[in-house]
Amino acid sequence: MKIKLSALAEKLGLDHTGDDMEISGVNTLEKAGPEDLSFLVNPKYAQLLDTTRAGCVLTSGPYADRVGRALVSSNVYMDLAKVVNIFAKPQGCLQGVSELAYVHPEARVDDTATVYPFAFIGARAVVGARSVVFPGCYVGEDSAIGADCLLYPNAVVMGSVTIGDKVILQPGAVLGGDGFGFAQTPFGHMKIPQIGTVIVEESVEIGSNTAIDRAALDTTRIGRGTKIDNLVQIGHNVQVGEHCLIIGQVGIGGSTKVGNNVVLAGQVGVADNAEIGDGAMIAAQSGLAGKIEPGSRLAGTPVMPAGTFLKAAGSCMPRLPELFRRVKALEKELNAVKAAANGGNDDE
Amino acid sequence: MKIKLSALAEKLGLDHTGDDMEISGVNTLEKAGPEDLSFLVNPKYAQLLDTTRAGCVLTSGPYADRVGRALVSSNVYMDLAKVVNIFAKPQGCLQGVSELAYVHPEARVDDTATVYPFAFIGARAVVGARSVVFPGCYVGEDSAIGADCLLYPNAVVMGSVTIGDKVILQPGAVLGGDGFGFAQTPFGHMKIPQIGTVIVEESVEIGSNTAIDRAALDTTRIGRGTKIDNLVQIGHNVQVGEHCLIIGQVGIGGSTKVGNNVVLAGQVGVADNAEIGDGAMIAAQSGLAGKIEPGSRLAGTPVMPAGTFLKAAGSCMPRLPELFRRVKALEKELNAVKAAANGGNDDE
Amino acid sequence: MKIKLSALAEKLGLDHTGDDMEISGVNTLEKAGPEDLSFLVNPKYAQLLDTTRAGCVLTSGPYADRVGRALVSSNVYMDLAKVVNIFAKPQGCLQGVSELAYVHPEARVDDTATVYPFAFIGARAVVGARSVVFPGCYVGEDSAIGADCLLYPNAVVMGSVTIGDKVILQPGAVLGGDGFGFAQTPFGHMKIPQIGTVIVEESVEIGSNTAIDRAALDTTRIGRGTKIDNLVQIGHNVQVGEHCLIIGQVGIGGSTKVGNNVVLAGQVGVADNAEIGDGAMIAAQSGLAGKIEPGSRLAGTPVMPAGTFLKAAGSCMPRLPELFRRVKALEKELNAVKAAANGGNDDE
Structure with a gap:
């Protein structure tokens, strides 16, 4: 070229x-x-x-x-x-639907789509125009893959999941595994079957070995244009808005709502039932819960304004042993001053 | 329905x-x-x-x-x-052992089990009654899968691993990969072959893309009824008790012992050779090592009582810059007081 | 035996x-x-x-x-x-190239190599002598696997990736997924195609479900003898030196350089564009950025000398509420002393 x-x-x-x-x-x-x-x-x-x-x-x-x-x-x-x-040269070396793939008789694969050997397309599943399903991918029954999608090797789309157009699943990404929901009973944890689904809107990218759980009852949703990095965990019922950037190894607990244009840096942890406002940016490794205002710039566990964290954890934290010594010295000196004052008083 | x-x-x-x-x-x-x-x-x-x-x-x-x-x-x-x-409708759209699966002649798959296309069942491996092995799963030689198990797509059970009844492996879960064991030599890190195994007891669930390593020599064990979320890392020789909840992205270092009914929240890190007592609950993102008392409620890195962490990290930490200023002011004022007192003394 | x-x-x-x-x-x-x-x-x-x-x-x-x-x-x-x-008994139960594998006519698989059922070897890919490619593995077009390699089940090597001799990929490891690179535009995040590659040098081991991204334009490199644990994330363009130990769930941001003999303990996060000197050891869960001196022993987020962190986070942190009370008491007492002194002055 x-x-x-x-x-x-x-x-x-x-x-x-x-x-x-x-x-x-x-x-x-x-x-x-x-x-x-x-x-x-x-x-x-x-x-x-x-x-x-x-x-x-x-x-x-x-x-x-x-x-x-x-x-x-x-x-x-x-x-x-x-x-x-x-x-750029696209990944891959084959075209069309391989005879070594399994395509369920009730599945509908577009004539222009590619399905590699050892890919599995379940009953009533749909694969859209020009989409490519690489080896080892699983597309469960009743799932729908839009047009111009790339499902790289070993990506898994469990049953009844819907994926919009121009979505990219990097290798090993898992969509629609069961959410982590158990009832506490006298006999141990009883599984609450996860009968909801996952909807991934158009132009989303999902990183290698990232896991996005299906909802317990309704829908886990990833909004249009959002990009998710590798090894991210997204719990059941989570709602992620549009055009977010979710960096590697972030974890988002169940039922949390993430607004639009949010940036979660690497290894951030978000508790379940949290709510993150539009445009918030959270620094790497932060841990947050509750309600986060739109446009916030936060860091730390639990989160505080990023500037405060920088001072508190970056400058103050390493000097804490020194601060303890200084406070101890102050206490001693103040006692001496008080004793001297009392001594003075006694002399009077 | x-x-x-x-x-x-x-x-x-x-x-x-x-x-x-x-x-x-x-x-x-x-x-x-x-x-x-x-x-x-x-x-x-x-x-x-x-x-x-x-x-x-x-x-x-x-x-x-x-x-x-x-x-x-x-x-x-x-x-x-x-x-x-x-x-609930179970995942999947096929039944019985597919002709597109590979079942080793010496493997034993129960008549009532389902093995999907592109699943691999190795020599002398056993798949129990009513268990379902989805596409892309690997069951290594000499491994045993109990009855009523679900191995969702691309789950991997390496050789000689034993899985009890009613166990669920979410997509991409890996059981029995090699533990991380190397001897330091003048020529670099020499691999210590990992010849132990993994035993997963009944009614355990293991999340998407979670990895549980085989022991170096003996057994990595996950106790009955324990539920493990997505993207969790469990090192070699770890012993996890019964009815634990291990939330997404937790990492547990080698040879650590986790008691019964323990809850490790998301992204917790546990050092190797630690010991966590029954019923302990560890807050998200905490880092712990050593011996943890039964029933503990801990948070932070390193861990401290959860209430202390909440005050220390939540209220005190953001106010550290202010505290440093206050201590500096105190030092200055105390010096002034002392100088004034000395001045008074000089006058005498 | x-x-x-x-x-x-x-x-x-x-x-x-x-x-x-x-x-x-x-x-x-x-x-x-x-x-x-x-x-x-x-x-x-x-x-x-x-x-x-x-x-x-x-x-x-x-x-x-x-x-x-x-x-x-x-x-x-x-x-x-x-x-x-x-x-030790090697994993696996078959030998030779299975008729149930897909080997592209233009691929070159050594006569002594083993390729299991449902493995995929792409166009012009090379598999070296005595290497074993387990079920569900993907070796993309133009990729090269050296001699004596083990690609355990469902490992993915995307196109144009080069792997040296004696490399082990644990199950589900992904090499050469796209780096996380997007241009901000008025229409949202525009994907920057990732046209670089990954080079893994000899005697490297890569853990279960670990993800190593291909470079944007040039090369992500893992140096000879380096051992990487499970669920690790390595971003695009990262350069990892020789004989490093990178423990479970570490995340390394794009374009970071890691020297030789570096140890990154579990769940460490490294920002993008950082530089870590030879022989540095970073404690578990630490977060670091910028330039790290060779031989450093660091801990915390952001990192500080490990000894300092131990004192600051281990001893001082839990006593912060007490320290705030002590400072408040000092302020009160000093005011009392000053008031008394002023009172004295007034009396004069």
């Missing part, structure tokens, strides 16, 4: 500086060669512009004149996504 | 108020329609009784007269589990 | 005490019988030497005379690894 810089610029609606060239790939400033396009987003790495061998650099205006050839953008990441898309 | 309220009440040994009706499903107070049964456990949601459209509500005595028809229970969750069980 | 103690000693280049015997297995001091060899590493368990029924104990010199028969070693764990290796 090769493309002229001028053609690329036109395709993206951007201007370029320097003479035209043929671009054959995309790489980092450090690794790009003279036939590659590279990019600069973070000013922190601007000095790499002096040493990069990249034939052309996609960057914003202020940096464009620091290289011989620049593709000038006001949203470098977005245009980078578009450029990489041009060079 | 429909059932008369009177028949349901009789089946459960409960009384009902209001006239008889035909129940066709179960749902939450908010989502239930006039043909559905709903339920109230938490008094916090009692006001929903005023607006629910549910035809009948399963609840405890004090709330029964707030709705037209109630099914009166002294253990609502337990009776809910029973009711939902009546309406 | 049985071996004479004298033969074993010779094989390992060790001396033994006591008369010769035939050893038929290895087990713990508590579980070993008279035909078993056992071992003692940790002096803490030395009193078990008095009661063990083991026929022979592998241990270091100081303990050898406390049992009738000892195999004397200066690196007990290393020699234990060698002994267990003699008794």
Whole structure:
């Protein structure tokens, strides 16, 4: 795959500086060669512009004149996504429905879909146009996979789950496993059968080995455009809004509501029955419960304003042993002062 | 599936108020329609009784007269589990041993068991009566699966693992992967082969993508009735007692002993060689090591009494910067007092 | 499998005490019988030497005379690894390439390799000598698996990933899933296709259901001899050095560099773009970012010296409510002292 810089610029609606060239790939400033396009987003790495061998650099205006050839953008990441898309090769090596797949006679697989060997499509399940179901995937009975979906190897969609268009399930993702619901009885924990479902709206991506449980009775829902990283746990009945970013190893307890455009950084834990307002951003490893205001910036367990956490845990915490010593010294000195004062009094 | 309220009440040994009706499903107070049964456990949601459209509500005595028809229970969750069980439809769409499965000639699969396409049953492995092995599952050589078990898609039971009756493995659960054991040598980490096994006792449930390692030499054991959530890590040689609840993303280090009726909330980390007494409850995200007394209520890393943690981390922690300022002010003022006193002394 | 103690000693280049015997297995001091060899590493368990029924104990010199028969070693764990290796039986029950596997016509599988039923080997993929690919594994197009590798059931190696010799993938491990990279646009998060790869060097072990993402553009790399436990998340572009130990449920953010011989204990979280120096050891559940000096011993979120954390979080934290009370009391008393002093002044 090769493309002229001028053609690329036109395709993206951007201007370029320097003479035209043929671009054959995309790489980092450090690794790009003279036939590659590279990019600069973070000013922190601007000095790499002096040493990069990249034939052309996609960057914003202020940096464009620091290289011989620049593709000038006001949203470098977005245009980078578009450029990489041009060079990207989809995963996989087969097309059509394999004879080594199991497709239930009552399932409906679109003529343009691909189903790999050892994939299983259950009764009355639907696989939409151009969707690809890789080896080892399971699509349970009565489940529906939209159009243009990618179910990477060993992804599991249990029965009666609905997945919108353009959804990507990374390898080993599990949708619709049973929620963790048990009644306490004198004979131990009695399973409450989980008869609800999961709805994943369009353009959602779900990471490798992430698990999203079906609702106890109604619906666990992941809103349009939300991106979920690897090894995330989402409990039953959870409602995740649109365009959220949920980073690796986050855990969300049952029945919690997550608003739109929320960012949960890595390993965050959210209790069950919590409510997180739109646009909240929660720092990595935080633990939260209850109601979180929209737009909050929080950190810590339990969460506090991120700035407070930075001071409290970052600066104060390591100095706690010192603080205890200082308070002890103060107590001693104050006693001495009081004793002296009393002594003085006694002298009078 | 429909059932008369009177028949349901009789089946459960409960009384009902209001006239008889035909129940066709179960749902939450908010989502239930006039043909559905709903339920109230938490008094916090009692006001929903005023607006629910549910035809009948399963609840405890004090709330029964707030709705037209109630099914009166002294253990609502337990009776809910029973009711939902009546309406629940099992996952799956096939029965019997598929010709597309691989069953080793020396394996023994009960006549009443189901083995789906692309499941693998190894040499001398046993699958018990009425158990169901979904697509993509692996049951290694010499492993034994009890009766009435469910192995959901892509669950892995490595060789020589023993699983009791009525055990449920959610999708992607891994039993008997190698424990993490290495000898430090001048040439790097040398693998200590893990030749022990895993025993899972009856009525255990294991969550999606949870991993339970085989012992180095003897046995990793999960006690009867214990329920383990998704993405939990259980190291080699761990002994988990009976009727525990281990919530999502908990990690338990090697050789740790967990008593009976222990609750480990989400993302708790337990060091290796720890010992947790019966009935202990550990709050989410806590980190613990050493010996934990039976009945403890702990939180934090390292753990402390849960009430102390709530005060220390919840109230005190965010006010640490303020405390440092107050101590500094005290030091300054005390110095001033002392200087004044000394000044007084000088004057004398 | 049985071996004479004298033969074993010779094989390992060790001396033994006591008369010769035939050893038929290895087990713990508590579980070993008279035909078993056992071992003692940790002096803490030395009193078990008095009661063990083991026929022979592998241990270091100081303990050898406390049992009738000892195999004397200066690196007990290393020699234990060698002994267990003699008794270990490899997982699995088949050999050769199964007719129930899918091997792409353009794939190259070594004659001595084993590919189980329902494994998928993509176009131009290579599987090296004596490597074993268990059921449900996926080896994507253009990927290369070295010699003597074990891909346990349902391990996934996406396209264009390279795996060195003697690598072990535990069940459900995912290599080369897409990194979590999105451009923020007015229309939501736009996926940046992840066109880089993953390289796993020789003698690496990767735990059950662990996920290692492919790089955005270049390479995610796991260095020679590094051992990764279960449910670990490694983001795109991460560089892990040689001979590291990365314990269960650790998460490493994108583009982070981990040096050689680093130990990250369970549930540690590392931010993206961090840099961890050689030989650093990070305590369980810690959270770190930025640059970490070689040889550091750190703990906490954010990390501080491990000794400081132990004091601050272990001793000081639970006493914070008390400290607040003490400071309040000091303030009150100091005010009283000042008032008294002022009173004195007034009197003058």
